[in-house]
Amino acid sequence: MRNTAPLIRVRDLSLTHAGASDPSPHAITFDVHPGEVVLVLGPSGSGKSTLMLALNGLIPHAVPAAIEGSVHIAQVDTAEASVAELSTHVAMVFQDPDSQLVTGTVLDEVAFALENLRMPVAEVLARSEAALRRLGLWQRRAWNPDRLSGGGRQRLAIACAIASGAPIIVLDEPTANLDPQGIDDVYDALRDVAADGEHTIVLVEHNLDAAMTFATRVIVLDHEGRLAFDGPTSQVLREHTTELINMGVWLPAATIAARRLRASGLAIHEVPLTATELRDALPSELPTALIASARPVDVTLGAPLITVRDLSVVKHRQPVLHNIDLEIATGSLTAIVGTNGAGKTTLLQAIAGVVPPPRRHIRIGELDPATASPRELAAEVGFVFQNPEHQFITTTVFDELAHGLRLRRVSDVDIHAQVTEMLVRFGLQKKAGVHPFLLSGGEKRRLSVGTALITHPRVLALDEPTFGQDRARATELLTLLHSLRDEGTTILLVTHDLQLVADHTTHTIVLADGRVHAAGPTTELLSDRAALEGAGLRLPVAYRALPPELWPLLRESATAASRGAA
């Protein structure tokens, strides 16, 4: 494979965004040869996405950034060639499916780049058809791309990349905005593309479980954007596991699970990267003492705080929820899960009164969210939207936190005291005067939770709180949720991430087609295959690989937190 010249040649590359003080990536050097599948890892801020933009010349041609060193693509210096010229060598697939589709039909979308390159009509059609057939989209060529699912739209973006004939495909977190079904759709397609040997793939990805099956090489950037590790996938991940964890880089679920098991005393010597390897690495006989210690801690919960009786919701004249009956106990951390369109967000919004539900079907304590005033509701339920920016309504972090108190006519002295306390708790004390939109992603998320909590509601409802976040931010939020729960807040969240559900929640509600498919303590639901699979969901990777006796050990972080509080 190494007998050919490198397709991508990066030499001492440092990139500094306009307005940034330090370069990231910082002085990195590497070559990529034809047929390689390179996975690029690194914590947020390490410059992974910036590096991707430099590979097709968007940096320096379209995005202002200071560039040192050089990037050569197929022996062409990217500083000398235009982005359009480079597009025949490098095709890009971005994170957000919505912002990379520009035409009105699936066929026009694939043809777009080919038409821009002035290929003859016959060739445009032939290439488009071949690419769409390969991705299974040919039957839908007349569709508006908006009608495709998120996974379908990313497959369309991959079809566009293949049609362009570029030998290099660069993908920047192509599955970060997708649900599990969408992630599978995209990786089925990528595995197929990687297998033909004609494409070289460079991939930034958080979801390592899927990428593990076909990535041949890993490049890791550290916090400062320097090249930390570069080598074959299994070698880098197995030999540097601890360093990678300390950097805040995501690792395969099987690797993390093995570390937790080892920490609880199970003799696992290898570092497994996939579910199969994890299963093989287990000792043939599990020590009984360990299993006895792994009994799930009984979480004693209070009386039901939220009661839903025979709730049906109709949206745009389509029934979304049918006859929902639920009880949510005081002090629980409950997840609402289900496939796309199952009605998860609608249920959460109805309970929290975001979209007023029909009267007399929901009670939170003594309150009916259908008839409560916004002020009464805010005292009882805090709601955190998926995108924190949506809910910011003032111009400083301080005012943002004070808003809920001012509506309740709290005295200025008390407002100052309570807001200061909240600023300290969320590590925002230095940001009190800053505009909320100028905070970093993690700070925005913390502020949005803080604004929901300032009135001390008994219930905190969160819509997809970890969606599209890196591991450090997701962990930070979950730690916060555990500490809130220990203080007595009842937490209700909607999520696609079943790993999160399995590791952290006490109860789970599984929705399917607008009905409650199953509901109960999370540990019971996980051991009942029908509960998840019947709703089109799957156990998370590590749970699939391990016998149920070991599952409580995986929840160590969650149970430790509640034990500490007890």
Added chain:
Amino acid sequence: MSGPITSDQGLVPRHPVVVPDATGNRDPYAEAPPAPARLYLQHLNPLTKVAGVLPAMVLLVFTRDLATPLAFIALSYALMLTGARLTRTVLLILFVALPLGVAAIGVGFSLWVDAALVDSTPAMLTLGSWTLFAGALEIGFATALRLGAILSLALIGGLTTTGPDLVRAGVQQLRIPYRIGYTALAAYRFVPRFGHELSLIRAAHRVRGRHGGRGPFARLARGWGYMVPLLVSSIRHAERVALAMDSRAFGAYPTRTERHLVPFRARDTVFIVACIVASAAIFVGLFPWQLG
């Protein structure tokens, strides 16, 4: 549920036939099924339908009578009823929305007219000290019909042309740089996204207890509060779209391959000439600019 405007459909279509999306909007990009030859408006170049009616639309602005706009409304309806695909939406626009609009504007303007100007005309309605004069009604309805006539002329093209075809015709016949035309088309895709985003922002602000009271000023203040998050996300979105388009060689050459030719044929010339002759005939016949 997942991402901003994820459609609820999976990879396998639940509805094999084309259906309107959940919000009931028609897909503005959908290629219309081929129309039968007798629906001549569907087969004209989009620019033809603009060029044919434009002179009449401009001149209508300067009329003040009732007959001229009525004649043009009749002409446009005749063209649309014989030459356009008459879907339910089209019929609702032509026979419900437009007449109601004209009636509402007509009554509105009649009430607004300064009574002193028309108090020599017969009184139509007297309520206490207030009188509605026939002259006021006439002025009101002349205005409303004028707007109705201009709108129905515009509908000749509007109801029989898709956005992409208009852009293609602009690029092919008017030599508008394709970068402008196709960027406008791409930007059109933002509209439903922003609508969805705005509804989320409003829900989020309502939950925060942002009310600020009733009335137009409070409403304006609230709207301003929605602007900042909407603008921030729009700019971010536009930047991403621009990068994605650049990466796909958009603007590489002054022209691009056109798979869909929108020809300008003899029938287009005939249509334009016929339209202008008919317009001239109406203006000459009814000559609405006589003094008095």
